[in-house]
Every structure is written in C-alpha cells, then in structure tokens.
Amino acid sequence: MHAMFRATVMPAWDLDAWRAQARHAWEAELPPDLVEWQADAQGELLASAAVTEQPVRRHGLSVPADFIAFAASVLCHRDPGRHALLYRLLWRIGNGERALLDRATDADVHRAMRWSQAVRRDTHKMKAFVRFRQVEGEDDAYIAWFEPDHCIVDRVAPFFMRRFAGMRWAILTPYRSVQWDGTHLWAGEGAQRADAPADDAEDALWRTYYANIFNPARLNTRMMRQEMPQKYWKHLPEAHLLPDLIREAGRRVREMDEREAQAPRRRIPVRPRPQGD
Amino acid sequence: MQLKDKLAILADAAKYDASCASSGAGKRHSLGKGGIGSTEGMGICHSYTPDGRCVSLLKILLTNFCIYDCAYCVNRVSSNVPRARFATAEVVRLTLEFYKRNYIEGLFLSSGIIRNGDYTMEQLVEVARSLREDHRFAGYIHLKTIPEASPELLAAAGRYADRLSINVELPTDAGLKQLAPQKHAQGIRDAMGELHTRILAAKPTKQEAQPKRRRPPKFAPAGQSTQMIVGADAADDRAILVSSDALYRQFRMRRVYYSAFSPIPDASTQLPLRAPPLLREHRLYQADWLLRFYGFDVKEIVDDTAGQDGMLDLDIDPKLAWALRHHERFPVDLNTAPREMLLRVPGLGARNVQRIVDSRRQGRLRVADLARLRAPLQKVLPFVVLLDHHPRQRLDDPVRLRRELAPAPRQADLFG
Numbered sequence: 001m002h003a004m005f006r007a008t009v010m011p012a013w014d015l016d017a018w019r020a021q022a023r024h025a026w027e028a029e030l031p032p033d034l035v036e037w038q039a040d041a042q043g044e045l046l047a048s049a050a051v052t053e054q055p056v057r058r059h060g061l062s063v064p065a066d067f068i069a070f071a072a073s074v075l076c077h078r079d080p081g082r083h084a085l086l087y088r089l090l091w092r093i094g095n096g097e098r099a100l101l102d103r104a105t106d107a108d109v110h111r112a113m114r115w116s117q118a119v120r121r122d123t124h125k126m127k128a129f130v131r132f133r134q135v136e137g138e139d140d141a142y143i144a145w146f147e148p149d150h151c152i153v154d155r156v157a158p159f160f161m162r163r164f165a166g167m168r169w170a171i172l173t174p175y176r177s178v179q180w181d182g183t184h185l186w187a188g189e190g191a192q193r194a195d196a197p198a199d200d201a202e203d204a205l206w207r208t209y210y211a212n213i214f215n216p217a218r219l220n221t222r223m224m225r226q227e228m229p230q231k232y233w234k235h236l237p238e239a240h241l242l243p244d245l246i247r248e249a250g251r252r253v254r255e256m257d258e259r260e261a262q263a264p265r266r267r268i269p270v271r272p273r274p275q276g277d
Numbered sequence: 278m279q280l281k282d283k284l285a286i287l288a289d290a291a292k293y294d295a296s297c298a299s300s301g302a303g304k305r306h307s308l309g310k311g312g313i314g315s316t317e318g319m320g321i322c323h324s325y326t327p328d329g330r331c332v333s334l335l336k337i338l339l340t341n342f343c344i345y346d347c348a349y350c351v352n353r354v355s356s357n358v359p360r361a362r363f364a365t366a367e368v369v370r371l372t373l374e375f376y377k378r379n380y381i382e383g384l385f386l387s388s389g390i391i392r393n394g395d396y397t398m399e400q401l402v403e404v405a406r407s408l409r410e411d412h413r414f415a416g417y418i419h420l421k422t423i424p425e426a427s428p429e430l431l432a433a434a435g436r437y438a439d440r441l442s443i444n445v446e447l448p449t450d451a452g453l454k455q456l457a458p459q460k461h462a463q464g465i466r467d468a469m470g471e472l473h474t475r476i477l478a479a480k481p482t483k484q485e486a487q488p489k490r491r492r493p494p495k496f497a498p499a500g501q502s503t504q505m506i507v508g509a510d511a512a513d514d515r516a517i518l519v520s521s522d523a524l525y526r527q528f529r530m531r532r533v534y535y536s537a538f539s540p541i542p543d544a545s546t547q548l549p550l551r552a553p554p555l556l557r558e559h560r561l562y563q564a565d566w567l568l569r570f571y572g573f574d575v576k577e578i579v580d581d582t583a584g585q586d587g588m589l590d591l592d593i594d595p596k597l598a599w600a601l602r603h604h605e606r607f608p609v610d611l612n613t614a615p616r617e618m619l620l621r622v623p624g625l626g627a628r629n630v631q632r633i634v635d636s637r638r639q640g641r642l643r644v645a646d647l648a649r650l651r652a653p654l655q656k657v658l659p660f661v662v663l664l665d666h667h668p669r670q671r672l673d674d675p676v677r678l679r680r681e682l683a684p685a686p687r688q689a690d691l692f693g
Contacts, residue, residue, distance in 0.1 A: 099638070099639060102635040102636065102638065102639060103635075103636055103639045103640070104632045104635065104636050104649070104650060105636045105640075105642065105645075105646035105649050105650070106639075110649045124321070127321055128321050128322055128323050128324075129323070129324075130379050131378055131379055131380070132377060132378045132379050133378070134377075134378075140377075142377065142378070144379070159315075159317070161308070162306035162307065162308055162315045162317075163306065163307065163313065163314065163315040164307070164313055164377070165306065165307040165308045165309070165310065165312075165313065166307055166310075166311055166312050166313045166413070167313060167377060200378060202374050202375070202378055204281070205280070205281060205284060205371065205374075205375075206375060206378070206380050208281050208284050208285050208288070209284055209288050209335065209337075209375075210324065210326065210332065211285075212284070212285045212286075212288035212289040212292070213288045213289075213291070213292050213326060213332065213336060214292070214326035214327055214328055215292050215293070215326075215328050215330075215539060216328075217539040217540045217552065218328035218329075218330070218539060218555060219327055219328055220327070220328050220329035220555075221327050221329070222329070223325070223328075223329025224325045224326065224327050224328070224329045226329075227322065227325045227329070227331070228324065228325040236324060238324055242327060245326075245327050246327050249327065253540055256540040256541065256542055256544070257540055259542075259543070259544075261543075261544065261545065261546040262357050262543055264354075264355040264356070264357060265357050
C-alpha cells in the first residue's frame, strides 16, 4: 500500500471525532483501503496527508439512524481496527448497500456486531460491578475504582449520573476518570487504584447479606463464574467470601439432610383466624 | 440484637423466594429530585452467589415470625430456626446504604404473617412509603402481598412498589390444602385477580399517555409475579404447566417462578425425603419460555398421546423433545419457512430467528452464515435445510438422533 491518507480520531472512542473524519474522507471520495486510521496525533510526523485537507468532491451522505447508534458502540471497543472497519461499512452503505446492517451474516457486519456486543456486555458489567466507597470525613461523597475492558467510561457515566444524582461521586479507571459534583459531570485523565478508598464500613453488612442469601443446596459455581468472571472479583467486597462459601456448602447440606426432624421447641399461641378469612 | 445478626437471619429466611428480577419498571431517574435511584427498564444483577443466582435486590423478610404452619417453609411456626424482626428504619437504612454503594437495584421485601394479614401488610407498605416519600428513593421496590390484606393497603402498596407478588405456593389446590392448611387457594386467586384489575386500570391508554393528559394513579408498573414450589407435593410437570398457563392467561403474570424445594434447616416430616433434581426446575423454565415466547401449547409440550407420563424429559430440552416426537414436520428450510416454524427449530432462540428473518432478505443462507450467528450447529443442522445443507436420512431414525443429541450424563453433584 502507498499514498495513504491519514484520519485521526481523538479521543479514540468519540463518535463526533470519528464522524468528522469519516465525512471528510467520504466527501473526498477516498476508498477505505487508502485511508489509515489512527487514534492519536503521533502520525502527524508521517508524510501521509490528512483526510481533512483533501478537496471535497461530493456532498451529502445520509446513513440510517441505527448505523450512527451502532457506530457509537463499536467505537468504544479497544481494537485498533474499529475506525477502519466502520469506515468500510459506511463506504458500502453509501455505495448502495443500504440494508447492510441487517446482514448479520456478512463478515464485516458480523465482526462489528461482535465488537458492539462486547462493548454492550462490558457496559452492563460496569453498571453492575462498580462499587462505591465512602470518602472518610465527607458527607455523601463516594469514589469507585474500576477496570473496564473497553473505552466505555464516557458512555456509562450518564447512567451513574441519573442514578446517583443526589450524591457526589467519582469513578476512576486506568485510562479515564469521571466525576459528578451534584450538578455537573466531568471527565478527565486516568488514575490509579490507590487513589480510591480500599474499603468501606458498609462492606461488612453487605458480606453478611451475601453469605446468607446463598443457598448451599444449589451450589453451581460454573454458572456463577460465567456471569461474574473472576477478573471482576477484585472490585467486589463480597468475593473474598467465595472460597469459604464454596468449600463449606457440601457439609452444610449433608448436615441438613442427616438431621432428624425436631419437635418444635417454642409455641406461639394459636390465634383466632382474622375476620373475613 | 445487632443489625448484622438480624440481617443474617432475615436474609437466610428470604432465600427460598426465587425472584430477584428488577426489570419492567419503565424509566425513572433521580436528576433534579434530591434523592437517589433510577430504573431503566432492564434489570441489573450486581453480584452472583455460588449457587449461580443473580443478586439484584436486597431480598429480606421484615420478620420471620409467622403464625402459619406451611410444611415447606423454613419460617413456619413449628420450625426451630432463630427469629428476628427489623424495625422499619432498619430496612430503610440498609436499602439506602446498599444502594449508594451500588450493591443493589432496590428492595424485595416480604414477611412472615404476624398478628394478621392487614397488620403485616401495613408494616411492609410503611417501609416502601418511607423510602419513596421520606427519602425520595427512585430505585426498584418489590413487595410481597398478603392475600387477605384490605383494598386500601393494596392500593397503597401498588402506589409505592414497582412489582407486587403473591405466591401461589403449590401447583394444585390439593397440594396447598395438604402442606399449607391455613392458606386458601381461592383467596390467593381472588387477590391476584384484584391486583390484575388494578394494574390494568392504571395502565395509561394511548390518549392518556400524551403529555398533559391526566393519567390514572400509578399501580405496580412492573406488574405481578408469583412462585410455585416444585417437588414438595405429587404434582407432575403437566399439572405445573397447566397451572402456570392459567396464571399467565387469567392474571397476565409477568413471571411464574419455579422453586425446586430444597433441603431446609429443621425440615418438616411431611416433606419428601429427597429434594427434586434442580434440572427439573430448569426444564420447567424452558417449557415456560416455550409457552410464552415460542407459540407452544401445554398439550404439545407434555403430550399424552406420545406416551409421556406427565413429566418432561430430563436429558433433553422440551423443544428438542417436541421436534423428535414430530420429526415428520422437519427439515425446515431456513430460507423460506415462516417465523412460527423457525421458532420451533431446536437450538434456535427468538433472537437468532429474528436475525435469520432479517438476513435472508439479503441473500440465501448457508451453513457458514448460521455458524456466524453462533447457533449450536450440532443441534440445529439435523432439523434444517440450507443452500448447502440437507439432513438427508438423519430424521428417519429419531431414536438414534435423540441418542446423538442427548448430552452425556453430567456430574450429579452439579444438580444435586
């Protein structure tokens, strides 16, 4: 390949940033295999020309609304090839394959769908497994540490804003952090695990609940691991209990099984039936 | 007694209720309202216990004191389990503090019956009222409803809660009479009917859903659900599914939960000695799905004429079992068959059926296309025709096909 044109998407997960570059490339009639996509500015040093500097040869590409929503989710995937893949889809849609996204069996669509699903799953797990820890000495201020697989912090943050509007909170991750002060949502650079409190006084009660809602007679660790993969355990205060709960389950069930029926030790006086019953 | 000790007892007492769903409440958030909480339609599981079950709600009993003596219940009056009772403020505190740490989606509050139905219901409603009104809590609330509670209390419960539930407990009236002598099947059905009427009346019509129109007062927007215990009485799977089907039709239940009766501490001598396999519960859930989303009738799922004894097969799923009984209706051509028939193909879920319908408009499907949808090919291919595939004679010998498709027996301890 030679004579490549360069498209720079910053930040790499941002829909508007990708869209602006894609529009320039489309309007300059640059086919997908001539455009090199990059997620930071280091490529500026290379000799290739920016798509934004190419002459406009045509206008007006309208794409189906579901493509834009779909692209927004695919862009959150970490794979460096996502920008190029989306441009290839855009190119094909613009060249007559309007219903392309309905073809789940097409190789490009299939790959993009898998990435979109991975992002959706990661998003869902982040909503589930973020754990806020109260900041000592402050009223209703909380910090969470989380490590998402994909670039989803900006995508998920509004969910936490709608949910925890009455609190002040921050979610820190290695690549990006987000903070809600009660009126505004701020996004900024990544942080380190040590920047968030290591535990919370409420964790002890939560562990009590977790240990007691578990039914040892239904032990199914395969299912548990499938839904709550081990990589998340370090964020979850209840996960420390898992080895003991699993080890003890068999003994607890055996004891219940072997126990002889006991005569009631306490008597509650029989009350008259409630009226109208 | 310390809060921690109460929590241990009253969570332990609540774990035999299978439901932990936090879905269906519609959209609600706490922006600009001075509280916390949101629901966005889809439930979230915040943790999983080693039994593989989702932890979505703080599921506790207000108290496990109970005047009833239901043989299957760990909290029956004649059981020797330790007893405790929460104060309203304690439940409110636990719900809010757990919610703020993102441990939970909300509260599922149930209770033993103390004094009488109305008194107990009043206590439950007061917790929900305090969360909603005193603390502007917008998270999910599921309240267990006491069948004999008065209409005013039901109305209040529906105003504060997203979901209400009354447990049918056992699949047949005879089973209920035998194991829960103080409960009345007719009273339970009447109360479900009452909830159903109120839920329907509160659903805004199309006109009322327009902005500025007056809407009817809110009542349990996530509907009602129920639970029945499997394996504690003699009811077979057909009786269970007939009962569920009636509950879905009569009361538009959002869910019927099946809870395989499991060993409890201090069990009653009235219970069978052995717990039913959890696999039976799993097959019932699969059959329940076939009833609700795949267009099957109970009679097709448990078929008298095909020599079934009223029980679902344990080794293969009920859709595969149906397909093997009706092998003459296959193979199905995935490129031309109507949706109703695609839904009956073993191994094809509702989502993949939709994808097939969408994709085949664009071009004829081959085996590689099906593989890309991540359909379980081994199970699907014997029943379908594609551009480059035909099962040939495989369908002529259903006994052999069944042997090929039934999984090798699994480790018994997984399913008890």
